Amino acid sequence: MDEWKPNPVVKPHKKRSWYLAWKYKLMNQRALRKLCQTGAVLFLLVTVIVNIKLILDTRRAAYEEEEESTQDYDDEMLNVEVPRHPASTRKILDVEVYSSRSKVYVAVDGTTVLEDEAREQGRGIHVIVLNQATGHVMAKRVFDTYSPHEDEAMVLFLNMVARGRILIFTIKDEGSFHLKDTAKNLLKSLGSQVAPFLSWRDMWTFVGKKGGEVYGEKHAKSPALSTWGDPVLLKTEVHLTSMEDAECHWPDTELNRRRRRFCSKVEGYGSVCSCKDPTPIEFNPDPLKDNKVFDVPVAVIAGNRPNYLYRMLRSLLSAQGVNPEMITVFVDGYYEEPMDVVELFGLAGIQHTPISIKNARVSQHYKASLTATFNLHPEAKFAVVLEEDLDISVDFFSFLSQSIYLLEEDESLYCISAWNDQGYEHTAEDPSLLYRVETMPGLGWVLRKSLYKEELEPKWPTPEKLWDWDMWMRMPEQRKGRECIIPDISRSYHFGIVGLNMNGYFHEAYFKKHKFNTVPNVQLKNVESLKKDAYEIEIHRLLGEAEVLDHSKNPCEDSFVPDTEGKVYVMFIRMEQEADFTTWTQLAKCLHIWDLDVRGNHKGLWRLFRKKNHFLVVGVPASPYSSKKPSSVTPIYMEPPAKEEGAVAVPAVAAAEQT
Amino acid sequence: MDLFRTAEKMGFQWLKILNKDPRLDGMDDLSGTEIPLHYIFKLASHAIHLVVFYERSGHYLWHGPLRLKQHMDRKFVPFRKLHFGRYPGAYEKPELLLASIDDLKVQIPKNPSSFLEEISHSRFLECRYREARAFFQLYPDDASLDAVEFRKKAKSLLHLAALTLNNLGVKFWLSSGTCLGWYRQCNIIPYSKDVDLGVFIRDYKADIIPAFQKAGLPLKHKFGKVEDSLELSFQGEGDIKLDIFFFYEEDDHIWNGGTQAKSGKKFKYLFPKFTLCWTEFVELKVHVPCETLQYVEANYGPDWRVPVKMWDWKSSPSNVQDNGVWPVDEWDDVIQIY
Numbered sequence: 001m002d003e004w005k006p007n008p009v010v011k012p013h014k015k016r017s018w019y020l021a022w023k024y025k026l027m028n029q030r031a032l033r034k035l036c037q038t039g040a041v042l043f044l045l046v047t048v049i050v051n052i053k054l055i056l057d058t059r060r061a062a063y064e065e066e067e068e069s070t071q072d073y074d075d076e077m078l079n080v081e082v083p084r085h086p087a088s089t090r091k092i093l094d095v096e097v098y099s100s101r102s103k104v105y106v107a108v109d110g111t112t113v114l115e116d117e118a119r120e121q122g123r124g125i126h127v128i129v130l131n132q133a134t135g136h137v138m139a140k141r142v143f144d145t146y147s148p149h150e151d152e153a154m155v156l157f158l159n160m161v162a163r164g165r166i167l168i169f170t171i172k173d174e175g176s177f178h179l180k181d182t183a184k185n186l187l188k189s190l191g192s193q194v195a196p197f198l199s200w201r202d203m204w205t206f207v208g209k210k211g212g213e214v215y216g217e218k219h220a221k222s223p224a225l226s227t228w229g230d231p232v233l234l235k236t237e238v239h240l241t242s243m244e245d246a247e248c249h250w251p252d253t254e255l256n257r258r259r260r261r262f263c264s265k266v267e268g269y270g271s272v273c274s275c276k277d278p279t280p281i282e283f284n285p286d287p288l289k290d291n292k293v294f295d296v297p298v299a300v301i302a303g304n305r306p307n308y309l310y311r312m313l314r315s316l317l318s319a320q321g322v323n324p325e326m327i328t329v330f331v332d333g334y335y336e337e338p339m340d341v342v343e344l345f346g347l348a349g350i351q352h353t354p355i356s357i358k359n360a361r362v363s364q365h366y367k368a369s370l371t372a373t374f375n376l377h378p379e380a381k382f383a384v385v386l387e388e389d390l391d392i393s394v395d396f397f398s399f400l401s402q403s404i405y406l407l408e409e410d411e412s413l414y415c416i417s418a419w420n421d422q423g424y425e426h427t428a429e430d431p432s433l434l435y436r437v438e439t440m441p442g443l444g445w446v447l448r449k450s451l452y453k454e455e456l457e458p459k460w461p462t463p464e465k466l467w468d469w470d471m472w473m474r475m476p477e478q479r480k481g482r483e484c485i486i487p488d489i490s491r492s493y494h495f496g497i498v499g500l501n502m503n504g505y506f507h508e509a510y511f512k513k514h515k516f517n518t519v520p521n522v523q524l525k526n527v528e529s530l531k532k533d534a535y536e537i538e539i540h541r542l543l544g545e546a547e548v549l550d551h552s553k554n555p556c557e558d559s560f561v562p563d564t565e566g567k568v569y570v571m572f573i574r575m576e577q578e579a580d581f582t583t584w585t586q587l588a589k590c591l592h593i594w595d596l597d598v599r600g601n602h603k604g605l606w607r608l609f610r611k612k613n614h615f616l617v618v619g620v621p622a623s624p625y626s627s628k629k630p631s632s633v634t635p636i637y638m639e640p641p642a643k644e645e646g647a648v649a650v651p652a653v654a655a656a657e658q659t
Numbered sequence: 660m661d662l663f664r665t666a667e668k669m670g671f672q673w674l675k676i677l678n679k680d681p682r683l684d685g686m687d688d689l690s691g692t693e694i695p696l697h698y699i700f701k702l703a704s705h706a707i708h709l710v711v712f713y714e715r716s717g718h719y720l721w722h723g724p725l726r727l728k729q730h731m732d733r734k735f736v737p738f739r740k741l742h743f744g745r746y747p748g749a750y751e752k753p754e755l756l757l758a759s760i761d762d763l764k765v766q767i768p769k770n771p772s773s774f775l776e777e778i779s780h781s782r783f784l785e786c787r788y789r790e791a792r793a794f795f796q797l798y799p800d801d802a803s804l805d806a807v808e809f810r811k812k813a814k815s816l817l818h819l820a821a822l823t824l825n826n827l828g829v830k831f832w833l834s835s836g837t838c839l840g841w842y843r844q845c846n847i848i849p850y851s852k853d854v855d856l857g858v859f860i861r862d863y864k865a866d867i868i869p870a871f872q873k874a875g876l877p878l879k880h881k882f883g884k885v886e887d888s889l890e891l892s893f894q895g896e897g898d899i900k901l902d903i904f905f906f907y908e909e910d911d912h913i914w915n916g917g918t919q920a921k922s923g924k925k926f927k928y929l930f931p932k933f934t935l936c937w938t939e940f941v942e943l944k945v946h947v948p949c950e951t952l953q954y955v956e957a958n959y960g961p962d963w964r965v966p967v968k969m970w971d972w973k974s975s976p977s978n979v980q981d982n983g984v985w986p987v988d989e990w991d992d993v994i995q996i997y
Binding site for chain 1: 680682683685687688689690691692714715716717718800802804807810811942
């Protein structure tokens with residue numbers, strides 16, 4: 001064969017596709033290859049950077065303060081369906097409210113803040129107040145608006161709550177029976193559509209902002225008188241505001257810092273948290289000259305009645321001569337609100353782990369508090385013991401300063417008390433007068449350290465003994481015939497209506513009309529005459545001066561005492577032996593003074609006032625003062641009524657016998 | 660507080676140490692706010708250590724230990740060089756005197772050397788209230804009138820003994836049943852028949868017997884002699900007596916002696932060496948062995964937690980040893996009963 005020579009005319013055969021050709025063409029160009037490589041690397045770098053940035057951003061968002069995050073929130077965000085709110089940014093609260101015959105509950109963001117399904121209790125309208133910036137529970141109340149007057153209490157409470165707070169209402173069992181128009185109108189003004197029409201056994205829930213919008217309301221009418229409305233469950237969302245919006249802008253002082261801490265945690269204390277002109281929390285009572293009780297520790301025995309404690313501390317800190325550094329509040333349990341109140345006033349508070357039950361729990365709390373008081377003040381020889389349900393008179397410390405030396409010098413004294421058991425508005429007159437009595441009234445008193453450490457503390461009732469500490473202290477084994485000094489007009493006022501031994505009726509009958517001193521700086525008369533022997537001389541002097549009343553008349557009648565003022569009268573009653581209080585008890589009953597047990601006597605003698613005259617009652621023949629009775633006078637005898645409803649004791653007036 | 664702001668303005672850095680208030684410790688569970696125990700003010704290379712003393716029941720001053728919390732700077736000052744703070748301390752309440760030092764008016768103890776001397780043996784132990792409460796859960800306290808009466812008498816006897824010995828300058832500590840009562844239940848054991856104290860024999864003074872006599876506590880019996888197994892017993896009010904055991908120190912142990920009057924038998928009770936710490940017991944500042952557990956276990960054995968009402972001093976203690984018999988010719992000397 002010949003050598004093949006390429007045909008110069010014929011072109012090369014193009015069998016490949018243009019794509020492949022293009023591709024190979026590209027691959028063969030070095031510059032382009034380089035470009036693609038750098039492009040890929042760059043792309044990789046960019047994605048890495050974006051990823052890192054994303055990671056950092058989400059991390060920052062997770063650590064951001066709640067307050068800052070709420071500021072970023074637009075109203076528009078609320079319309080977005082967010083199935084779960086990230087725990088770190090609680091800008092919206094999930095609120096669940098349940099109302100039914102036997103159970104109520106309220107849950108905020110999954111946490112149950114109220115749950116009551118106990119039988120026979122918690123009936124009425126439950127109210128919860130939330131802080132509009134933090135969602136924290138600030139107050140929890142229940143108003144039994146099935147019963148009368150509770151709606152008034154609810155109106156009072158709601159009026160005290162600051163604007164902007166979130167209010168949650170729910171009914172347990174029945175809450176409409178005594179829900180009157182004033183209350184209904186108030187609820188209507190809060191935005192409730194249902195409240196004006198709430199009726200018997202309806203179930204109702206409502207969440208709204210005071211002075212602002214309504215977050216939700218649900219209602220179920222009761223179909224028939226004998227049945228309750230169906231249970232109602234309201235689920236709603238509440239958006240939180242910023243802290244600034246939730247707080248007042250008081251000037252920055254130490255006091256206001258305390259106020260701010262308190263007011264952003266607790267509600268229901270009214271004007272102490274007002275933005276404008278808040279009530280002062282510091283009081284500057286006049287100092288007391290030559291104050292003998294400035295260094296005496298004051299123990300305030302408290303439980304879980306923080307609104308009582310608030311009222312009591314205000315009056316205590318307003319008393320002349322008070323030394324706030326010596327005050328310690330002992331709270332019987334780890335309750336927050338009483339401690340918040342204590343901190344508001346800048347006082348020291350101590351919490352005690354409660355033990356035992358009922359009155360034994362109270363008695364153990366007293367013991368722990370008294371022991372701790374003397375441990376904290378080892379140099380003190382006395383301690384003032386107060387309770388959280390007492391108003392303290394403005395001259396309380398002045399009264400003690402003038403009388404405390406008696407407790408030091410007279411061994412026959414058991415205590416000094418600010419309370420006169422028989423001192424009612426119609427039976428007490430003289431703020432400068434003191435008495436010796438054979439009882440221990442408590443209710444604001446001074447305890448001698450030696451008495452506590454040597455006698456009481458070592459044999460204080462053990463936790464399983466269900467005894468009242470004050471009844472125990474009054475027993476002869478403890479009192480050992482010693483007496484207490486009391487003023488004619490009490491220097492404390494017992495305002496507690498709710499408590500272990502208290503209720504509305506008891507308060508109304510025995511405490512409401514108690515006379516309370518409001519005169520400052522009273523100079524006590526003749527304090528020296530309260531010592532053991534000097535007092536006897538004083539009694540004899542008084543009895544010598546006293547005019548004997550007409551014993552043929554009925555001592556329960558007002559006319560028994562003439563229409564004079566400032567005179568001294570004496571009356572003799574039958575008292576067979578030291579423990580015979582039959583007549584006295586009936587007399588006390590008809591005079592409307594303390595008659596549940598015998599109080600206020602000193603050797604068979606009682607002292608009080610009637611129609612502004614000093615009135616002495618002597619028990620014959622048990623009292624050593626019986627010798628003062630003229631022979632012509634027959635001591636009055638009053639029998640307890642026969643066990644009939646409504647029977648009233650009638651004095652058995654013996655025929656006037658000439659003996 | 661103004662003090663801190665002023666100090667800061669002057670260039671000081673300061674540190675505050677707070678802790679629980681021990682005066683709230685007791686049979687009840689109380690909690691209040693923490694109290695300041697120490698302050699340290701630092702400027703350049705100088706430091707001022709402000710120790711806060713609190714007066715406690717029993718007429719003494721107490722200060723707390725210096726313990727740094729997690730977040731505190733361990734290099735703030737050389738803490739180990741500080742004179743106060745390794746342990747809590749108890750001091751006699753000193754009388755103060757206003758003095759002028761470098762034109763500064765300061766208060767100083769009237770007797771500075773006596774105050775300073777107390778530092779080396781000021782270590783204070785709190786009573787173990789938590790353990791005491793646990794003990795009473797298992798073995799409820801005797802609340803009978805007899806128990807209350809006994810405790811009252813024992814307390815006043817202890818106070819009187821302390822007063823007498825302190826006046827003589829004789830160092831003593833709570834021993835035997837009294838020590839066990841402090842350690843186990845922070846109180847006097849109601850069925851312990853007497854009050855027991857310990858004194859090192861080197862601290863013995865002949866004045867002890869007449870001093871107690873003068874205080875109204877006559878000598879009931881005297882066993883042993885200063886050289887060996889000395890033991891004194893004084894009669895208190897009613898049935899209760901005060902036993903003072905004298906302790907003899909050897910190289911590696913400490914012992915006290917006992918004598919059985921009718922047989923002249925001698926007994927020896929051995930204890931591992933111990934040092935003395937302060938504590939507060941029935942409102943009194945008293946010494947107890949710092950190594951109390953060892954001391955109590957030596958005396959009462961490993962079951963010291965269990966109350967034993969029938970105790971025979973000759974055989975019940977775990978550390979008792981026979982120590983022979985007194986020679987008959989010495990009996991008049993070493994066995995004296997009144």
